Amino acid sequence: MTPTPQRAAGTSHRTAPVHADLDQVTLESALLALADPVRQTLVRELATANDWERSCGTFDVPVTKATLSRHFAILRDAGLLEQRDSGPKRLNRLRRPEFDARFPGLLDLVLAER
Template identity: 60%
Template sequence: MSTDSRPPAADAELQRALDAVGDPVRRSILRQLAAADPWTIACGQFDLPVGKSTLTHHFRSLVEAGLLEQRDEGNRRMNRLLRDEFDRRFPGLLDLVLDQ
């Protein structure tokens, strides 16, 4: 008889969110987006000390956690913080992260 060792979906979703906001590079992305109007910062405009492939990984983590939405405009990928949506799922978590 086998047992399922996966956490419940809600726990997995919370863990993904915590992992996303726990990284200093991703927190910097979130802070920069929170200070800007939606859809005004392209991926290449962030002031971050990481390479392009690493930055792509960080953006993907934020999208998968439900913190970030991206859309292509010409040859640029624009970003929008999904603050309201994230706050409905995890009230207060994003505020804690942005205040650090």
């Protein structure tokens, strides 16, 4: 029997999130990510928060945890979101400077729309 590797104290059992290389993100992917009303809400709320201030469980959106997790994955894949684990929480940061450099003005249009 092979021994199970020990985890360091305080580490999460989750797999670390994978983040998109913005040079590889297409305009179509960015537009599709920003087209969904729930993802627009997530982006708007992150735009008004400090980096790493909001954990996944602090967003008031009308979806299940599994669906919310999928929305976060789509935003990560489109280069809009960076996530990191901090104990049991997954914290979020809007990659605004990087996204604005890749798609100038696009995020401003989405954030201005209500």
